[in-house]
Amino acid sequence: MSAVLTLSAWLENAFASTLTASQPSWLQAFRAQQFEKFLQRGLPTKREEWWKYTNVAYLEKTNFALAADSETSELEKYSDSTILLVFKNGRFLQEMSDLQLLPPDVILLPLSSALQTHEELIKPYLLQEPDEQRHPFTVLNGAFIGEGSFLYIPENCVVPYPIHLLFLNAQQNEFISAPRNIIVAKDNSHVKMIEEHRGNQAKNYFTNAVTELYAQANARLDYYKLQNEHDTATHIAHINVQQQQDSHVNAFFVDVGSRLAREDLTVHLHERHATCHMLGLYVLEQDEQHLDHHIYVDHKASHCTSSMLYKGVLDKKSQAVFNGKVYAHSGAKQTKAQQSNHNLLLSAAAEVNTKPELEIYEEDVKCVHGATIGQLDADALFYLRARGIEKEEALKILTQAFVEEIMDKITDPFMKDYIQQRTGHYARV
Amino acid sequence: MSNQYLKQIVDKNYQYGFVTAIESDTFAPGLSEEVIRKISQRKNEPEFMLQWRLRAYQHWLTLSSPRWAHVKFPEIDYQNIIYYSAPKVKKDGPKSLEEVDPQLLETYKKLGIPLHEQSRLAGVAVDAVFDSVSVATTFKTKLAEAGVIFCSFSEAVQEHPELVEKYLGTVVPFRDNFFATLNSAVFSDGSFVYIPKGVRCPMELSTYFRINAANTGQFERTLIIADADSHVSYLEGCTAPMRDENQLHAAVVELIALDNAEIKYSTVQNWYPGDEQGRGGIYNFVTKRGACRGKHSKISWTQIETGSAITWKYPSVILQGDHSVGEFYSVALTNHHQQADTGTKMIHIGKNTRSTIISKGISAGFGQNTYRGLVRVLPQADHARNYTQCESLLLSNTCGAHTFPYIEAKNPTAQIEHEAYTSKIGVDQLFYCRQRGLSVEDAVCMIVNGFCKRVFNELPMEFAVEAQKLLEVSLEGSVG
Numbered sequence: 001m002s003a004v005l006t007l008s009a010w011l012e013n014a015f016a017s018t019l020t021a022s023q024p025s026w027l028q029a030f031r032a033q034q035f036e037k038f039l040q041r042g043l044p045t046k047r048e049e050w051w052k053y054t055n056v057a058y059l060e061k062t063n064f065a066l067a068a069d070s071e072t073s074e075l076e077k078y079s080d081s082t083i084l085l086v087f088k089n090g091r092f093l094q095e096m097s098d099l100q101l102l103p104p105d106v107i108l109l110p111l112s113s114a115l116q117t118h119e120e121l122i123k124p125y126l127l128q129e130p131d132e133q134r135h136p137f138t139v140l141n142g143a144f145i146g147e148g149s150f151l152y153i154p155e156n157c158v159v160p161y162p163i164h165l166l167f168l169n170a171q172q173n174e175f176i177s178a179p180r181n182i183i184v185a186k187d188n189s190h191v192k193m194i195e196e197h198r199g200n201q202a203k204n205y206f207t208n209a210v211t212e213l214y215a216q217a218n219a220r221l222d223y224y225k226l227q228n229e230h231d232t233a234t235h236i237a238h239i240n241v242q243q244q245q246d247s248h249v250n251a252f253f254v255d256v257g258s259r260l261a262r263e264d265l266t267v268h269l270h271e272r273h274a275t276c277h278m279l280g281l282y283v284l285e286q287d288e289q290h291l292d293h294h295i296y297v298d299h300k301a302s303h304c305t306s307s308m309l310y311k312g313v314l315d316k317k318s319q320a321v322f323n324g325k326v327y328a329h330s331g332a333k334q335t336k337a338q339q340s341n342h343n344l345l346l347s348a349a350a351e352v353n354t355k356p357e358l359e360i361y362e363e364d365v366k367c368v369h370g371a372t373i374g375q376l377d378a379d380a381l382f383y384l385r386a387r388g389i390e391k392e393e394a395l396k397i398l399t400q401a402f403v404e405e406i407m408d409k410i411t412d413p414f415m416k417d418y419i420q421q422r423t424g425h426y427a428r429v
Numbered sequence: 430m431s432n433q434y435l436k437q438i439v440d441k442n443y444q445y446g447f448v449t450a451i452e453s454d455t456f457a458p459g460l461s462e463e464v465i466r467k468i469s470q471r472k473n474e475p476e477f478m479l480q481w482r483l484r485a486y487q488h489w490l491t492l493s494s495p496r497w498a499h500v501k502f503p504e505i506d507y508q509n510i511i512y513y514s515a516p517k518v519k520k521d522g523p524k525s526l527e528e529v530d531p532q533l534l535e536t537y538k539k540l541g542i543p544l545h546e547q548s549r550l551a552g553v554a555v556d557a558v559f560d561s562v563s564v565a566t567t568f569k570t571k572l573a574e575a576g577v578i579f580c581s582f583s584e585a586v587q588e589h590p591e592l593v594e595k596y597l598g599t600v601v602p603f604r605d606n607f608f609a610t611l612n613s614a615v616f617s618d619g620s621f622v623y624i625p626k627g628v629r630c631p632m633e634l635s636t637y638f639r640i641n642a643a644n645t646g647q648f649e650r651t652l653i654i655a656d657a658d659s660h661v662s663y664l665e666g667c668t669a670p671m672r673d674e675n676q677l678h679a680a681v682v683e684l685i686a687l688d689n690a691e692i693k694y695s696t697v698q699n700w701y702p703g704d705e706q707g708r709g710g711i712y713n714f715v716t717k718r719g720a721c722r723g724k725h726s727k728i729s730w731t732q733i734e735t736g737s738a739i740t741w742k743y744p745s746v747i748l749q750g751d752h753s754v755g756e757f758y759s760v761a762l763t764n765h766h767q768q769a770d771t772g773t774k775m776i777h778i779g780k781n782t783r784s785t786i787i788s789k790g791i792s793a794g795f796g797q798n799t800y801r802g803l804v805r806v807l808p809q810a811d812h813a814r815n816y817t818q819c820e821s822l823l824l825s826n827t828c829g830a831h832t833f834p835y836i837e838a839k840n841p842t843a844q845i846e847h848e849a850y851t852s853k854i855g856v857d858q859l860f861y862c863r864q865r866g867l868s869v870e871d872a873v874c875m876i877v878n879g880f881c882k883r884v885f886n887e888l889p890m891e892f893a894v895e896a897q898k899l900l901e902v903s904l905e906g907s908v909g
C-alpha cells in the first residue's frame with residue numbers, strides 16, 4: 001500500500017512535532033494509538049459507500065505541516081455582546097479572545113488550558129473511540145488532540161450571550177489544524193453558540209475538526225456552524241451529538257467556502273422525547289468546489305423527533321453530495337423523522353448526488369423524506385422579466401427566495417444578520 | 430387485534446408447494462467448463478453461443494458474491510447446484526400440446542395457467558418454463574401470422590441465430606454482475622420475443638416459470654426486442670415446490686425498444702417463500718434491464734413481489750432515445766423471514782426523457798423490505814424529468830422497512846423529485862372506517878388496497894386477477 005506510505009511521511013512529521021511533554025501520559029498514549037489506527041486504515045477511497053462521491057486521494061500528495069506561531073490579525077466581532085474564543089491556524093490567541101461576559105460558573109477554556117486545570121473532568125470526553133472505518137478523520141483528529149475548546153455549562157444555567165468559537169486561518173500555507181471542541185450542556189441548561197471557520201490569505205491548508213456536543217436532560221443547545229474557508233482549503237469535520245431525555249438541539253450549517261468540505265453529522269437520541277432539528281445551507285460558486293454532507297440520526301428511544309432541511313445553490317462546476325440517514329431501532333415508538341434536501345442548479349456543469357435514506361425497524365413511526373433537484377422556475381422568471389426586471393436581477397431574486405426559507409429559521413436576529421453577511425449575495429436581503 | 434389477523438397470514442400455506450413426479454434429464458451437481466460445454470451441446474448451440482458462455486464463465490471465476498445488499502444469507506455453494514434439469518420427453522421433443530407429458534400439463538393446470546386451448550378465452554399466449562427448459566408455447570401459429578416471434582430461447586438460437594447474436598448481452602453484458610455473469614455461463618432456456626416493425630402484438634404474451642426438481646438452480650434468460658413502432662405486453666409468473674433447502678434462481682431479462690416502440694413487462698413473482706421459521710425458499714437474484722434505444726420509445730415494468738426467501742432485483746431502464754419514457758411500478762410484500770432488496774434504476778441519457786417510479790413496500794412478521802433505487806441524469810440529458818414515490822407500510826414490531834434512493838444529477842435542466850414515507854396504518858384511518866360500520870378486516874383491506882391501487886392499475890387485466898388473489902389473502906390478514 002504505497003498510498004498509505006506517502007501519506008504517513010508528512011503525517012509522521014506533523015505528528016512527531018505535536019508530541020509535547022506537557023500533555024498527560026494517558027492522552028499521549030491515546031493519541032499514539034489513534035495515530036496507529038489511522039495509518040492502518042489509510043485514507044478512504046471512492047470504493048467505500050461513505051465516500052462514494054468524495055475523493056480525498058489528493059491529501060496524500062500535499063505536505064501539510066503544523067502551523068508556526070503566528071501574530072494577531074484584525075477581526076470583527078459580530079456583536080459586542082458575545083463571548084469570543086479565537087484560534088489562528090490551530091493555535092489559541094489569548095489577546096484577541098474576550099471572555100468578559102462569561103457567567104462565572106461556566107467553564108470555557110482552550111483545550112490546552114483545560115487539560116491542565118480540569119484534567120479529570122475532560123478525560124472521559126476525550127477518550128472516545130470512533131469507528132475508524134466510518135470516521136477515519138475523527139481518528140486522525142484523535143491523534144492530533146492538543147487544541148480546541150472546552151465548554152461546560154453546569155446544571156440549570158442559562159448562558160445569556162452567544163458563545164463564538166472563531167477558527168481563523170491566515171497568512172500561512174499548507175498547514176494542518178485539528179481542533180477538538182467539547183461542549184457539555186448539563187441538565188436544564190441553555191446555550192447558543194457559533195463555530196466559525198474563516199480563511200483569509202492562507203492557501204491549501206487542511207482543517208480536520210471534531211466537535212462533540214452533549215445535551216443532557218432537558219438541555220437546550222443551539223449550534224451554528226459557519227464554514228467559510230479559503231477556496232483552496234480542505235475542511236473535513238465531524239459533529240457528534242449525544243442527547244438525553246427531553247433535550248433539544250438545533251444544528252444549523254452554512255457552508256460557502258473550501259475547495260473540498262465534508263460535514264459528518266451524527267446524532268444519537270439516547271432517551272425519550274429528545275428532539276433534534278438540523279438545517280443546512282450551501283452556496284457553491286467556485287469551479288471544482290465540492291461539498292459533502294453526511295448525516296446519520298440514530299433513534300434509539302421512543303417519542304423522539306428529528307428533522308433535516310438542507311438547501312443548496314450550485315453554480316459553475318461545483319458538486320454537492322447529500323446523504324441523510326434516519327435509523328429507527330426496534331422499540332423507538334412514536335418516532336417522527338423528516339428529511340428533505342432541495343438543490344438548485346444554476347449551471348450546466350454543476351452536479352448533485354443526493355441520497356436520503358431510511359432504515360426502520362419499528363412499526364410505530366412516521367418517517368418522511370423528500371429530495372428535489374431542479375433549476376429556477378421559467379414561469380416565475382418570465383413574470384419578473386415581464387415587469388422590466390433585468391434577467392440577472394430576476395435570477396438573483398428567485399435564488400434569494402430559495403435561500404430565504406432556510407435563513408428564516410434563524411431566530412436570533414444578530415446571528416441571522418452575521419450569517420447573512422457571510423453567505424454571499426444570495427443571502428442578503 | 431393485529432395479532433389475530435397476523436396469525437391468519439402466518440397460518441396461510443403456500444398453495445403452489447406441490448412437487449410433480451416427472452422423470453427428468455438431470456446433470457450431476459457442480460459447475461465447470463465441462464458442464465457448460467455439455468449444456469451448450471445438449472442445446473445444439475452454434476459456436477458463438479458456446480464461446481460467449483465460456484467467456485462469461487472465465488469472468489465469473491474472477492468475481493466474488495456481492496455483499497452490499499441489505500439481505501442476509503449463508504454462503505451459497507455453487508458446486509452443489511444442478512445446472513441443468515429438463516423434463517424427459519420423447520426424443521424429438523413435443524410438437525404440440527398432445528405430446529407434452531400429461532403430468533406436466535396437470536401441474537400447469539394446478540397452477541391455473543391457461544396452457545390448453547381454453548386459454549383462447551383468456552387470449553394469452555403462454556411459454557412455460559419447467560425447471561430449466563421451455564416445455565410448451567401456445568398460440569404459436571396465430572402469433573406467426575402477425576409476424577411475432579414468441580418461442581423458447583433455445584428455439585430462437587436454432588431458428589433466429591442472427592437476432593440472438595445481434596442483441597444478446599447488449600443490455601446486460603456478461604460482465605454485468607456476479608449473478609448475471611453466472612446466468613450468462615449456464616442459462617439453459619428462457620423466452621424470446623421479437624415484434625417486427627409496426628406490429629401491435631395481438632395478445633398478451635406470458636411465461637410461467639416453475640422450479641420442480643430438488644437442488645436445482647433455475648437460470649433462464651428472456652430477450653424481448655420491440656422493433657420500430659411496435660407494441661407488446663409481456664407477463665411473467667413463477668412458482669416452486671416447498672422444500673427445506675434454499676434454491677437459487679438467477680435470471681436475466683433484457684428488453685430492447687426501438688423508435689416509438691413500447692414494451693410493458695409485468696411480473697407476479699410467487700416463488701416459494703420458505704416456512705414461518707424462514708427455512709427453505711427461493712433465492713431470487715435477478716437482473717432485469719431494458720434499453721429505450723429509439724426515440725419516443727417506452728418501457729414499463731410492473732412487479733408484484735410476494736414470494737421468495739430473498740428477492741434481489743432492480744428492473745431498470747436505460748433511456749437512450751430522445752423523448753423515451755421509463756416506468757416502474759412495484760408492490761413488494763415480505764412476511765415471516767422474507768427479505769426483499771428491490772427497486773429500480775433510471776439512467777437518463779437522451780433529451781426530454783421521463784421516468785416515473787412508484788414503489789410500495791409492505792413488511793410483516795420478521796420481513797425486511799428495502800427499496801433501493803438510482804436516478805441518474807447525465808450531462809446531455811436536457812429536460813429530463815423524474816418523479817419517485819416510495820411508501821412503506823409496517824405491520825409488525827419485528828419487521829423492517831428501508832429506503833436507499835440514489836439521485837445523481839449532472840444537468841441543470843433536469844427536474845427530479847423524490848418523496849417517501851414509512852408508517853403503519855393510522856389509528857385514525859381505521860377509526861374512520863370502523864365508525865362507518867366496516868369491520869376491522871374490511872377496513873384494513875380497503876386501506877391496503879388503496880395503498881397498492883396505483884400499482885395494481887398498471888397490471889394487464891389477465892394478470893390482475895391472479896395478482897389480486899395472491900395479495901388479498903396475504904394482505905387482508907396481515908394488517909390490523
